[in-house]
Amino acid sequence: MSDENQILIPESFLDLHRDRSRTRLRTPVAQVRERYELCEDLSQQLVAQAQHIHFDLGVSEDEVLARIEQGLAQPESGFSADEARWVTRRLAELLMWD
Numbered sequence: 001m002s003d004e005n006q007i008l009i010p011e012s013f014l015d016l017h018r019d020r021s022r023t024r025l026r027t028p029v030a031q032v033r034e035r036y037e038l039c040e041d042l043s044q045q046l047v048a049q050a051q052h053i054h055f056d057l058g059v060s061e062d063e064v065l066a067r068i069e070q071g072l073a074q075p076e077s078g079f080s081a082d083e084a085r086w087v088t089r090r091l092a093e094l095l096m097w098d
Contacts, residue, residue, distance in 0.1 A: 007033060007036070007037065009032060009033060009036045010036075012086065012089075013032070013035075013036045013039065013086060014032065016080075016082045016083065016086060017032045017035075035083065039079070039083055039086055039087050039090070040090065042072075042087055043087050043090040043091045043094060044094065046068060046087070046091050047091065047094050047095060050064050050065070050068065050091060050095060051095070053067075061092075061095075061097045061098070065088050065091065065092055065097070068087075068088055068091065069084050069085060069087075069088040072084035072087055072088070073085075
């Protein structure tokens with residue numbers, strides 16, 4: 001299988017998988033791509049839920065994002081703490097929240 005893929009992984013996500021010098025990936029690129037696709041898809045799927053919690057339940061934007069990150073950072077979620085943070089930041093970006 002070729003590593004050629006049209007999906008561009010943002011630097012912010014690649015940084016999660018780079019060594020301390022930020023020059024090489026610690027994780028195979030195929031696995032990074034798979035994790036990126038999972039995290040990006042989850043961010044997209046969480047938009048409606050976050051909007052519902054914020055607008056319908058009256059929870060502040062910061063609190064909505066904090067709750068989501070806290071849930072994703074749990075070991076049983078399958079996401080690393082860094083991925084949970086990335087998903088939450090991406091979600092804030094999609095929602096145009098600070």
